[in-house]
Amino acid sequence: MKVGLLGAGRIGQVHAVSIAGHPESTLAAVSDVHAPAAEALAAKFGAEVRSSDEIIADDSIDAVLIATSTDTHSGLIEAATAAGKAVLCEKPVDLSLERARACLAVAQKNGQPVMIGFNRRFDPSFAALKSAFDAGEIGKGELLAVTSFDPGPPPMAYVKVSGGIFRDMMIHDFDICQWLMGGTPETVTAKASSLVDPEIGKAGDFDTAVVTLTYSDGRIATIRNSRRAAFGYDQRIEYLGSEGMLEAKNMLENQLVKSTAAGVTGAKPMHFFLERYMPAYAAEWDAFMKAVASGARMPVTLEEGVAALAVAEAATESAKTGKTITL
Known part of the structure; x- marks a missing residue:
C-alpha cells in the first residue's frame, strides 16, 4: 500500500x-x-x-x-x-x-474506510484488559476508573489552539470509556481547575479535571486528568466488575525493584507518550492495514470519533457551567 x-x-x-x-x-x-x-x-x-x-x-x-x-x-x-x-x-x-x-x-x-487514531486501544496492556473483560473474567462491568496525568503542560501556543483539555487530552479517555463500557454515557459531569499554570486558565482552559460519566443502566466511569505529574507519565485503568477487577498499571522505565533495610524502591513511569505508546502506534497501523485489506469494520470508526467528541463538548460545557449535561 x-x-x-x-x-x-x-x-x-x-x-x-x-x-x-x-x-x-x-x-x-x-x-x-x-x-x-x-x-x-x-x-x-x-x-x-x-x-x-x-x-x-x-x-x-x-x-x-x-x-x-x-x-x-x-x-x-x-x-x-x-x-x-x-x-x-x-x-x-x-x-x-x-x-x-x-x-x-x-x-x-x-x-x-475511515479510522480515527485513538492509539491507546492498541496498547498491549489495555488491549489485554479489554480481552479479559470481553471473555467474562470479571463478570458484568460496573465501575471504571481511568487515570491520565501528563508529566508537564504543553507550550501555551499549543494550548491556545488545542480546543481545551477535554477535546485534546481527555478525549483519549472518553474513547477508552466508550470502548470498555460499550457506548456513550447518559450524563456527563465535569469539575476542572487551572492549578498547574495560571496562563492556561487565562487562555480559558483547564489543566486539572475530573469527569464522572453515568450510563443508562447505572454503571459509572470516572476520569482524572492533570497536566502535571512530577514522577512521569501516569496511565492507568481499573475496571471493577461483579466478579472481580482488572487493572492495567503504568509502564516503568525499568523493572528493577530494590529492597533494603532502608525501604523498597522501584523505577518511575516512562516519561511521556513517545516512550509509553510507540508499540501502540505500530499496532494501530497494523490494525488499519488489516482492516483495509480485508474490508472489515475499522477498529475505531469515524462514528466513534464523533461520539467521543460529543462527550468532550458535554464535559467542556459542564466544567464551565457547573451543570450535569445529558447527552
Whole structure:
C-alpha cells in the first residue's frame, strides 16, 4: 500500500516510523505547511515532498494518514474519501462537533474506510484488559476508573489552539470509556481547575479535571486528568466488575525493584507518550492495514470519533457551567 502522510510534526514523525516499518506499506509522500519539516521527514524515509492536495489527487496513493492540525481534519477526511482513499486520521475529528457530524455524513456518502487514531486501544496492556473483560473474567462491568496525568503542560501556543483539555487530552479517555463500557454515557459531569499554570486558565482552559460519566443502566466511569505529574507519565485503568477487577498499571522505565533495610524502591513511569505508546502506534497501523485489506469494520470508526467528541463538548460545557449535561 502506498501511503501519503499529511503532517510532519511530532505525531506525524511517529506515524512515519509505523508506515515505513510495516512490511506491506510504503511511505510515498509527505506534506506539511512547514516545508523544512516535510523535507526532513521525507529524506529520512525516501519519500517525496508534495502538497496535501497533490497527495490526495494522486491515484497511485492508496491511503492517507492525517496528522495535521485539528482544524483541518474534517476537510481532509472529506477530500481524501472523495478521492477514493482509505484514511487514518489523528484524534479528534474536529474542534467542532457540528463540523465533525457534517464530515461523518460526507464520508459515509463517499463510502471509503475511515479510522480515527485513538492509539491507546492498541496498547498491549489495555488491549489485554479489554480481552479479559470481553471473555467474562470479571463478570458484568460496573465501575471504571481511568487515570491520565501528563508529566508537564504543553507550550501555551499549543494550548491556545488545542480546543481545551477535554477535546485534546481527555478525549483519549472518553474513547477508552466508550470502548470498555460499550457506548456513550447518559450524563456527563465535569469539575476542572487551572492549578498547574495560571496562563492556561487565562487562555480559558483547564489543566486539572475530573469527569464522572453515568450510563443508562447505572454503571459509572470516572476520569482524572492533570497536566502535571512530577514522577512521569501516569496511565492507568481499573475496571471493577461483579466478579472481580482488572487493572492495567503504568509502564516503568525499568523493572528493577530494590529492597533494603532502608525501604523498597522501584523505577518511575516512562516519561511521556513517545516512550509509553510507540508499540501502540505500530499496532494501530497494523490494525488499519488489516482492516483495509480485508474490508472489515475499522477498529475505531469515524462514528466513534464523533461520539467521543460529543462527550468532550458535554464535559467542556459542564466544567464551565457547573451543570450535569445529558447527552
